[in-house]
Amino acid sequence: MKGFVVWITGLPGSGKRALARALAQQLQQRGRQVEVIDSGALRDTPLASSLGFSREERVQNCLRHAFAAKLLANNGVVAIVSAVSPYRETRDTIRSQVGAFAEVAVTTPKETCIDRDTRGVWAAALRGEIRNFTGVDDPYEAPLSPEFAIDLSHLDEHSAARALTAELSRLELLTGATAPGLDNDPLARELEDAGFMS
Amino acid sequence: MKGFVVWITGLPGSGKRALARALAQQLQQRGRQVEVIDSGALRDTPLASSLGFSREERVQNCLRHAFAAKLLANNGVVAIVSAVSPYRETRDTIRSQVGAFAEVAVTTPKETCIDRDTRGVWAAALRGEIRNFTGVDDPYEAPLSPEFAIDLSHLDEHSAARALTAELSRLELLTGATAPGLDNDPLARELEDAGFMS
Numbered sequence: 001m002k003g004f005v006v007w008i009t010g011l012p013g014s015g016k017r018a019l020a021r022a023l024a025q026q027l028q029q030r031g032r033q034v035e036v037i038d039s040g041a042l043r044d045t046p047l048a049s050s051l052g053f054s055r056e057e058r059v060q061n062c063l064r065h066a067f068a069a070k071l072l073a074n075n076g077v078v079a080i081v082s083a084v085s086p087y088r089e090t091r092d093t094i095r096s097q098v099g100a101f102a103e104v105a106v107t108t109p110k111e112t113c114i115d116r117d118t119r120g121v122w123a124a125a126l127r128g129e130i131r132n133f134t135g136v137d138d139p140y141e142a143p144l145s146p147e148f149a150i151d152l153s154h155l156d157e158h159s160a161a162r163a164l165t166a167e168l169s170r171l172e173l174l175t176g177a178t179a180p181g182l183d184n185d186p187l188a189r190e191l192e193d194a195g196f197m198s
Numbered sequence: 199m200k201g202f203v204v205w206i207t208g209l210p211g212s213g214k215r216a217l218a219r220a221l222a223q224q225l226q227q228r229g230r231q232v233e234v235i236d237s238g239a240l241r242d243t244p245l246a247s248s249l250g251f252s253r254e255e256r257v258q259n260c261l262r263h264a265f266a267a268k269l270l271a272n273n274g275v276v277a278i279v280s281a282v283s284p285y286r287e288t289r290d291t292i293r294s295q296v297g298a299f300a301e302v303a304v305t306t307p308k309e310t311c312i313d314r315d316t317r318g319v320w321a322a323a324l325r326g327e328i329r330n331f332t333g334v335d336d337p338y339e340a341p342l343s344p345e346f347a348i349d350l351s352h353l354d355e356h357s358a359a360r361a362l363t364a365e366l367s368r369l370e371l372l373t374g375a376t377a378p379g380l381d382n383d384p385l386a387r388e389l390e391d392a393g394f395m396s
Binding site (some may be wrong): 034035037045046047050060063064067068071072074075076077123 | 231233235243244248258261262264265266269270272273274275287
């Protein structure tokens, strides 16, 4: 089966991670090999531990997620990335690199995210205790034409994941029949070039 | 089938990459999903592009390779890492993190690597034009008890890969029956913890 990448973007606290996990569960039940790449969790790993929250570092962070996700997708895995990934240009770059890619916009409004704020991060950011916080003092650029958009204000993540699974089917990503772009791509060729040191 | 990580370490120019590719070919012929993570090639990707060749950066580089390899192995893929990976402590850390892990020492002597020097990097390092070069002004700490050790001075990579494949079979990594450590590990648990920003 062909792998692909589901890239879930949205404001902090919008429900991305819950959706990612619910989707993973449903795709696993369909017999797919699935990996969730959760941006928050990755912050403590070698993949991202040295990165801060400047624009450049956020872009770099997203590109590393994408690199790992693409490696997985190239090996038949469905890689579900859950990441604020606030910048449109970066997401578009990743789309072009990955090929078999579905961008999912979690559109839960900012006010709802602030109201929920289960971790108190919005409150801290609004008090100025956290800087470069997306939605407060760092911009969030919503997708213009995502494959799927969903507001998780009133919808539970399992229903949302069912709708998303249906859309992935419709896009023929789940059939493995038409997943584009993974066989002949520039990144794979780039990886053929080699240096000597490590 | 259970994935695992084959970690190929050795001096620059010792033949790691050729062995990695030959092994990948043979395992693919056995129906395995295989990914080669070639350290030299990764230097131009988001995974490693910001890293130099200080001790700390080399360690970080290896840990990132290991992170990607483990992600793949957790999803049933055989991840073959080809990296100088000069420091014993780092390789041992990675071994303990990965679980299903085979360390392969390419023991081609330094003199042979210098004689071959197909890319001229040894000559440049010996002239002092490349700094922090493993084997010249940066140490190489050979494995003390690798799963497999091979000198590629006089043996071609395909014969070496056949011998290595036999050893992986003997270690029961290829059967998928006893690959240890991938189900209940600290890193997986660590990834369960989540933050909010990305």
